[in-house]
Amino acid sequence: MKKFNELDEGFICDNCQKEVKPLGYTSRDHCPYCLFSKHVDINPGDRKNNCKGLLEPTQIEKFKDTFKIIYKCQKCKQEHKNIIARDDDMSKIIAISNINK
Ligand SMILES: [Zn+2]
Numbered sequence: 001m002k003k004f005n006e007l008d009e010g011f012i013c014d015n016c017q018k019e020v021k022p023l024g025y026t027s028r029d030h031c032p033y034c035l036f037s038k039h040v041d042i043n044p045g046d047r048k049n050n051c052k053g054l055l056e057p058t059q060i061e062k063f064k065d066t067f068k069i070i071y072k073c074q075k076c077k078q079e080h081k082n083i084i085a086r087d088d089d090m091s092k093i094i095a096i097s098n099i100n101k
């Protein structure tokens with residue numbers, strides 16, 4: 001069973017205030033500029049979480065042939081993971097993965 005419901009929409013990033021366009025191939029779940037996300041999902045794409053805290057990227061983890069960003073919610077402190085998108089700022093991803101080395 002696939003739990004995704006591909007909700008792809010643009011938004012204004014709560015962290016850097018940049019306008020983020022819809023991704024086009026899967027649901028956009030984080031900002032490609034600063035990589036911050038918002039705690040709105042329980043399962044990816046469901047938007048059923050009422051926390052709505054800012055998710056801060058803290059680590060990068062290898063996942064199959066791509067990477068996952070590990071987030072910590074600034075509000076409820078829960079951990080959350082998102083797969084990187086192909087237009088994410090690679091230098092930001094590298095910077096985050098280097099913090100924990
Ligand atoms: Zn941003």
Ligand SMILES: [Zn+2]
Nearest residue numbers: 039051073076
């Ligand atoms: Zn939260």
